[in-house]
Amino acid sequence: MYAEGVADMAGRIRDEDIALVRERSSIADVISETVTLRSAGGGNLKGLCPFHDEKSPSFNVSPARNVWYCFGCGAGGDAIKFLMDAEHLSFVESVERLADRAGIQLRYVEGDSAAPRARPQQGQRQRLVAAHAAAVEFYRAQLGTAGARPAREFLARRGFDRAAAERYGCGFAPEAWDLLTKHLRRQAFTHDELVTAGLSRPSRSGTLIDRFRRRLMWPIRDLAGDVIGFGARKLFEDDDGPKYLNTPETPIYKKSHVLYGIDQAKREIAKQGKVVVVEGYTDVMACHLAGVPTAVATCGTAFGGDHIGVLRRLLMDTDAVAGEIIFTFDGDAAGQKAALRAFEDDQRFVGRTFIAVSPDNMDPCDLRLAKGDLAVRDLVARREPLVDFALRHVINRYDLDTVDGRVEAMRRAAPLVAKLKDREKRPEYVRKLAGDLGMEIEPVQRAVLAAASATPSTERAPAPRPAPAEPVVDNPQAMVEREALKLALQEPVLAGPMFDAVEASEYRHPVHAAVRAAVASAGGAATATGGAVWIESVRDACEDLAARALVGELAVEPLRIDGEPDPRYVSITMARLQWGSVTARIRDLKSRIQRINPVNNKDEYFAAFGELLSLEQHARALREQAAGGL
Numbered sequence: 001m002y003a004e005g006v007a008d009m010a011g012r013i014r015d016e017d018i019a020l021v022r023e024r025s026s027i028a029d030v031i032s033e034t035v036t037l038r039s040a041g042g043g044n045l046k047g048l049c050p051f052h053d054e055k056s057p058s059f060n061v062s063p064a065r066n067v068w069y070c071f072g073c074g075a076g077g078d079a080i081k082f083l084m085d086a087e088h089l090s091f092v093e094s095v096e097r098l099a100d101r102a103g104i105q106l107r108y109v110e111g112d113s114a115a116p117r118a119r120p121q122q123g124q125r126q127r128l129v130a131a132h133a134a135a136v137e138f139y140r141a142q143l144g145t146a147g148a149r150p151a152r153e154f155l156a157r158r159g160f161d162r163a164a165a166e167r168y169g170c171g172f173a174p175e176a177w178d179l180l181t182k183h184l185r186r187q188a189f190t191h192d193e194l195v196t197a198g199l200s201r202p203s204r205s206g207t208l209i210d211r212f213r214r215r216l217m218w219p220i221r222d223l224a225g226d227v228i229g230f231g232a233r234k235l236f237e238d239d240d241g242p243k244y245l246n247t248p249e250t251p252i253y254k255k256s257h258v259l260y261g262i263d264q265a266k267r268e269i270a271k272q273g274k275v276v277v278v279e280g281y282t283d284v285m286a287c288h289l290a291g292v293p294t295a296v297a298t299c300g301t302a303f304g305g306d307h308i309g310v311l312r313r314l315l316m317d318t319d320a321v322a323g324e325i326i327f328t329f330d331g332d333a334a335g336q337k338a339a340l341r342a343f344e345d346d347q348r349f350v351g352r353t354f355i356a357v358s359p360d361n362m363d364p365c366d367l368r369l370a371k372g373d374l375a376v377r378d379l380v381a382r383r384e385p386l387v388d389f390a391l392r393h394v395i396n397r398y399d400l401d402t403v404d405g406r407v408e409a410m411r412r413a414a415p416l417v418a419k420l421k422d423r424e425k426r427p428e429y430v431r432k433l434a435g436d437l438g439m440e441i442e443p444v445q446r447a448v449l450a451a452a453s454a455t456p457s458t459e460r461a462p463a464p465r466p467a468p469a470e471p472v473v474d475n476p477q478a479m480v481e482r483e484a485l486k487l488a489l490q491e492p493v494l495a496g497p498m499f500d501a502v503e504a505s506e507y508r509h510p511v512h513a514a515v516r517a518a519v520a521s522a523g524g525a526a527t528a529t530g531g532a533v534w535i536e537s538v539r540d541a542c543e544d545l546a547a548r549a550l551v552g553e554l555a556v557e558p559l560r561i562d563g564e565p566d567p568r569y570v571s572i573t574m575a576r577l578q579w580g581s582v583t584a585r586i587r588d589l590k591s592r593i594q595r596i597n598p599v600n601n602k603d604e605y606f607a608a609f610g611e612l613l614s615l616e617q618h619a620r621a622l623r624e625q626a627a628g629g630l
């Protein structure tokens with residue numbers, strides 16, 4: 001059944017180990033770290049719910065059953081689910097966290113070729129994180145010393161007082177060659193651990209020395225709040241290193257994933273459905289302090305696809321694909337180039353990407369110093385769609401008072417409009433571009449069409465693309481049902497087993513359900529080898545004319561993927577297909593649970609609750625599957 005594939009996706013960790021983690025994790029201890037609990041009688045505990053605003057506690061924990069449940073908002077689950085919701089961790093990360101706490105050595109399923117990913121050995125991560133925690137304390141203490149005066153002055157000049165420095169754990173790496181290294185060696189961290197962590201490095205003479213010296217230090221944390229690396233800024237004129245130095249790639253620090261400030265910003269990002277991407281550590285601090293709590297920054301690298309993956313978990317917390325990514329740029333050439341590159345790179349996010357350009361070429365930190373907190377909030381509020389920004393940037397380079405200038409500007413701008421992934425927006429932008437250029441719509445439209453046929457789409461992700469002129473285009477469920485049926489008809493060898501495992505009841509459109517039934521009557525997609533014979537046998541099995549006609553249509557309609565479909569695409573499509581009904585069942589069940597009185601109807605309550613837990617686990621796995629793995 002489908003659950004098998006799902007378990008495989010969610011668990012590179014062995015099932016027995018996950019069960020052991022559940023069993024050995026005291027749910028009361030785990031939750032007590034973030035929620036204050038008091039006795040609710042009968043061995044149960046209660047507190048104020050971390051997932052909705054409330055004044056009297058309706059958040060219940062049952063240590064005996066190892067579950068928690070909120071009567072106010074309907075949230076509930078086990079210890080793993082609590083960490084996922086409260087800390088915005090993935091399933092696997094939550095299990096790893098709990099395993100660390102309980103001292104359980106996790107084993108990972110071998111031979112997972114679908115998504116090979118190096119995992120730090122258990123235990124090593126814990127050691128490296130511990131070394132970083134000790135280093136944070138060391139650097140922090142150094143910030144108070146006489147030698148750290150330039151670091152304190154740097155922070156003060158940028159408008160950060162002592163409380164701000166404390167909040168972000170700022171510190172100072174002293175001048176001596178190996179002060180930190182010796183300090184950590186005394187705490188029994190090994191030579192290898194310090195080198196692997198990126199905190200120390202061998203000198204030419206072979207002795208171990210500190211990686212960072214004479215610098216202002218910012219600890220960089222992961223989503224869960226563990227320090228995994230540092231950013232270090234130059235303070236002294238005679239320091240001939242780069243302005244910023246970062247921790248090198250380590251088993252726990254991957255710069256393509258790391259977002260500075262994410263630990264402090266994650267709740268607001270999830271709540272507001274938006275994230276503000278700034279360029280530096282001081283910009284993140286300035287934004288947070290100025291009332292833009294959703295700011296994060298990349299660390300020594302450009303914003304890329306992996307960063308989007310990290311944010312997706314926060315931004316798409318609901319089934320509605322939503323969320324804004326706002327990039328701030330200080331308006332200089334480099335910033336504009338970066339913005340345009342973002343346009344090139346990530347077509348998937350173009351529609352939801354915004355640009356906020358500071359008016360006087362100031363970054364958020366400068367802006368806050370010069371004009372105050374309100375100016376920083378204004379900067380973000382004045383964001384404009386990336387497409388508009390890119391078009392304006394291109395057009396501005398030409399003299400629109402001349403015919404040649406207008407034609408050249410059109411020629412340069414047309415490919416940007418042609419690239420718009422959301423094709424329904426194209427006509428709007430054609431009109432806008434024509435207006436901006438002072439030209440008729442027709443030539444602009446021709447230029448866009450020409451550009452569209454000249455540049456094949458370079459989509460990387462197998463995401464469905466909207467095709468205009470299709471009746472079901474505004475109904476995502478109908479669209480994905482259609483796509484699943486096309487896979488069964490056109491690619492039965494590839495899609496057959498996954499297709500057959502999803503039941504006909506998941507198809508809500510009646511004609512789609514009829515075609516799904518016909519596939520089953522024809523022997524199932526898994527048994528088919530494809531081609532005209534297969535299509536004919538499905539057509540023959542159809543019980544009504546509408547379904548017969550649809551089979552003919554779906555057999556030839558192109559799939560919504562550029563290039564060849566692969567197992568990943570099938571998996572994503574089938575997960576999306578089931579998502580709608582699972583969420584509907586969860587909604588119904590939650591409302592039923594709220595109507596049950598747990599005191600009088602204990603059995604009914606726990607039965608419903610158990611059902612809810614397993615449905616939610618299924619939904620969670622589907623969501624990760626729909627996102628193309630973790």
Ligand SMILES: [Zn+2]
Pocket residue numbers: 049050051052059070071072073074075
């Ligand atoms: Zn609640």
